[in-house]
Amino acid sequence: MYFCPMYSKEIIKGTLKPIILKLLEQEGRMYGYEITSKVKVLTQGKIQITEGALYPLLHKLEAEGIVITEQENIGKRIRKYYLLTPEGKNLATAAIDEFLDFMITTKSILDPTANISYGNAK
Amino acid sequence: MYFCPMYSKEIIKGTLKPIILKLLEQEGRMYGYEITSKVKVLTQGKIQITEGALYPLLHKLEAEGIVITEQENIGKRIRKYYLLTPEGKNLATAAIDEFLDFMITTKSILDPTANISYGNAK
DNA sequence: TTAAATACATAAGAAATTTATGTATTTTTG
DNA sequence: CAAAAATACATAAATTTCTTATGTATTTAA
Numbered sequence: 001m002y003f004c005p006m007y008s009k010e011i012i013k014g015t016l017k018p019i020i021l022k023l024l025e026q027e028g029r030m031y032g033y034e035i036t037s038k039v040k041v042l043t044q045g046k047i048q049i050t051e052g053a054l055y056p057l058l059h060k061l062e063a064e065g066i067v068i069t070e071q072e073n074i075g076k077r078i079r080k081y082y083l084l085t086p087e088g089k090n091l092a093t094a095a096i097d098e099f100l101d102f103m104i105t106t107k108s109i110l111d112p113t114a115n116i117s118y119g120n121a122k
Numbered sequence: 123m124y125f126c127p128m129y130s131k132e133i134i135k136g137t138l139k140p141i142i143l144k145l146l147e148q149e150g151r152m153y154g155y156e157i158t159s160k161v162k163v164l165t166q167g168k169i170q171i172t173e174g175a176l177y178p179l180l181h182k183l184e185a186e187g188i189v190i191t192e193q194e195n196i197g198k199r200i201r202k203y204y205l206l207t208p209e210g211k212n213l214a215t216a217a218i219d220e221f222l223d224f225m226i227t228t229k230s231i232l233d234p235t236a237n238i239s240y241g242n243a244k
Numbered sequence: 245t246t247a248a249a250t251a252c253a254t255a256a257g258a259a260a261t262t263t264a265t266g267t268a269t270t271t272t273t274g
Numbered sequence: 275c276a277a278a279a280a281t282a283c284a285t286a287a288a289t290t291t292c293t294t295a296t297g298t299a300t301t302t303a304a
Contacts (some may be wrong), residue, residue, distance in 0.1 A: 013135035022232050043227050103225050105165050
């Protein structure tokens with residue numbers, strides 16, 4: 001049986017931020033570990049966000065006022081939830097739209113068969 | 123009317139290589155300047171490959187045996203054509219397939235409307 | 245004749261991510 | 275019940291990829 005591995009590293013570059021913003025927009029609030037495991041499940045293991053990439057990015061988003069945090073104690077462990085601020089919601093929408101547009105553009109190059117229709121694309 | 127500018131820088135990371143490999147596979151051979159202008163036209167200016175990114179990448183691909191070059195003199199100017207080697211063709215196919223798969227996966231997260239059907243997706 | 249386009253190239257720096265490492269608690273499994 | 279795996283956070287060094295800046299030179303368009 002074919003076991004689908006992870007994507008090669010370079011391909012994921014630049015996608016972490018829009019993915020995280022999308023999940024936060026969708027779920028309302030999430031904690032770091034939850035984001036990594038959710039992405040792993042959603043992608044069948046093809047995208048595994050490393051902690052070394054995730055936490056610094058979340059901290060940066062917080063420093064920029066894009067997210068705020070809520071801490072909760074689960075037993076003796078701390079869990080840090082991240083939520084989009086109002087500005088964060090605007091930025092999330094913009095980032096997701098841009099990424100979807102980017103994928104349409106890129107796909108038109110990589111997959112010419114998707115290029116047949118020139119209708120009223122968004 | 124809304125004029126769509128270039129994409130933000132970080133979004134393009136990791137996409138240059140598959141794009142270049144795809145164009146070389148499709149066109150047979152291309153020279154550097156031709157690649158940048160072709161991509162600019164194909165994407166309506168949304169993706170503008172800088173020379174600082176392009177030439178080092180082409181040189182790397184050559185050093186790795188993925189492409190070979192053919193030089194031609196156009197007047198007093200040199201033009202360097204790049205062609206995929208047999209190994210390069212295999213790598214190009216793999217890289218393009220992986221990227222298309224990656225886009226399907228990413229789109230399923232970013233655009234839930236594409237997620238309604240849970241049928242026998244590839 | 246001057247600016248823009250064509251055509252190559254490299255080097256320094258920034259940014260995003262990997263790899264490695266660390267700490268600690270909780271759950272599962274043999 | 276002990277050990278392994280999962281949960282949950284974090285940071286630092288190194289790598290990769292790309293931008294920005296700079297350089298040279300020819301050809302075409304204004």
